[in-house]
Amino acid sequence: MRELRARWSALAAGIDAATPAGRDRAVDALRALAILGVVLGHWLVTSLTAADGALHGTSPLAHMPWLAPVSWVFQTLAVFFLVGGHVAAVGYAAARERGVTYGAWVGQRLGRLFRPVAAVLVLWTVVAGGMLAGGAELDTVRTLVKLVLSPLWFLLVFAALTAATPLVARIGPVWPAAVVAGVDLWRFGLGGPEWIGWVNVAAGWLVPFTLGTAWSRGALARRGPLLLLVGAAVAATAALVLWGGYPASMVGVPGADVSNLNPPTLAAVAFGLAQCGLALLARDRLARLMCRPAAWAKVALVNLSAMTVFLWHQTAMMAVTALGLLVPARLPGLHTAPDSVGWIAARVLWLPVFAAALGLCWAAFRTHEQARRSRPAAVTAARRAAGPSVEEITHA
Numbered sequence: 001m002r003e004l005r006a007r008w009s010a011l012a013a014g015i016d017a018a019t020p021a022g023r024d025r026a027v028d029a030l031r032a033l034a035i036l037g038v039v040l041g042h043w044l045v046t047s048l049t050a051a052d053g054a055l056h057g058t059s060p061l062a063h064m065p066w067l068a069p070v071s072w073v074f075q076t077l078a079v080f081f082l083v084g085g086h087v088a089a090v091g092y093a094a095a096r097e098r099g100v101t102y103g104a105w106v107g108q109r110l111g112r113l114f115r116p117v118a119a120v121l122v123l124w125t126v127v128a129g130g131m132l133a134g135g136a137e138l139d140t141v142r143t144l145v146k147l148v149l150s151p152l153w154f155l156l157v158f159a160a161l162t163a164a165t166p167l168v169a170r171i172g173p174v175w176p177a178a179v180v181a182g183v184d185l186w187r188f189g190l191g192g193p194e195w196i197g198w199v200n201v202a203a204g205w206l207v208p209f210t211l212g213t214a215w216s217r218g219a220l221a222r223r224g225p226l227l228l229l230v231g232a233a234v235a236a237t238a239a240l241v242l243w244g245g246y247p248a249s250m251v252g253v254p255g256a257d258v259s260n261l262n263p264p265t266l267a268a269v270a271f272g273l274a275q276c277g278l279a280l281l282a283r284d285r286l287a288r289l290m291c292r293p294a295a296w297a298k299v300a301l302v303n304l305s306a307m308t309v310f311l312w313h314q315t316a317m318m319a320v321t322a323l324g325l326l327v328p329a330r331l332p333g334l335h336t337a338p339d340s341v342g343w344i345a346a347r348v349l350w351l352p353v354f355a356a357a358l359g360l361c362w363a364a365f366r367t368h369e370q371a372r373r374s375r376p377a378a379v380t381a382a383r384r385a386a387g388p389s390v391e392e393i394t395h396a
Helices: 002-018 025-045 065-074 077-097 102-133 138-163 174-189 194-216 223-242 266-281 283-289 293-304 306-324 341-369 377-386 390-394
Strands: 047-051 054-058
Touching: 002 293, 025 065, 025 077, 025 283, 025 293, 025 306, 025 341, 054 138, 077 102, 077 138, 077 194, 077 266, 102 138, 102 306, 102 341, 138 194, 138 306, 174 194, 174 266, 194 266, 223 266, 266 283, 293 306, 306 341
Parallel strands: none
Antiparallel strands: 047 054
């Protein structure tokens, strides 16, 4: 144990020393927190139950609505888009200063996003085909594939906004927020068609993304406006939930008439603005915390493979659930209905197991996220065997 601590301390010190002095570590910390919030949220509010020889997806929020505040903590996608907008705007400005073309810049950015997606799609195409050929229930396969693919549409929206950075960086969050409000008014107040709500998939996530681009221009440096933003967003969210008919849960709940997330509603946008304001208020404290080598090394490691973690966390949970079916009895918190406090306690105990399975997925697939560089095969093999280098971690 002492040797492991010494090795970790040495690695952390190396990462800290190799990090460029001008890197904004608070940005990386916010990205890591957003990714981990999504992962833990999915693990806590997504359940697979075995019934009639098939697996079915459900949620503890459908059985215990009083758990809605859990979604307020772990629904961190707005912070993810906030950081994405900030990083895209800063990166594009730096690329222009270096004389890098838009095509080269966007190709590099989108390549980092989509390289790991190919591995997920290939593996699950094989798995789904094998399950169907082996006689698995179609509902089971559909449920599993839906859980795997559901994070991808967020990635598609994120990629589209990233590609549009030169355009969207010129507008503020007020305009897309107004679009969301108009769509909701038409949809809920005037009896408009349901499909119009999907306009908010772009407009809703454009709100925190453009807030991030404004952050990159130094527009959100003072605490006073941020406190005003948080207060107004919290008040708007509370009013929309208490008197506007919006659900209290900030994630989708199976069987619910309205979802705040699919597509995003005005309540989700207001809630996201409150989260973004709090994140920006916390950046100075995060920056001080990231000066500690041990804390920074953990954040840097998460950022190195953020997309791998995001894409494979559902697979890790499902793999544990499937292996648990080999046990004759139904395992509490894994296969049982999420309808009691006991289920919650059991589920929390499964989280380290899910994390271990995700660690295996990370070890197997993290290389797909890193840019390929031309180097001798022997050097490549040696570096893969040794794990990520300090250079890779600090420039992720």
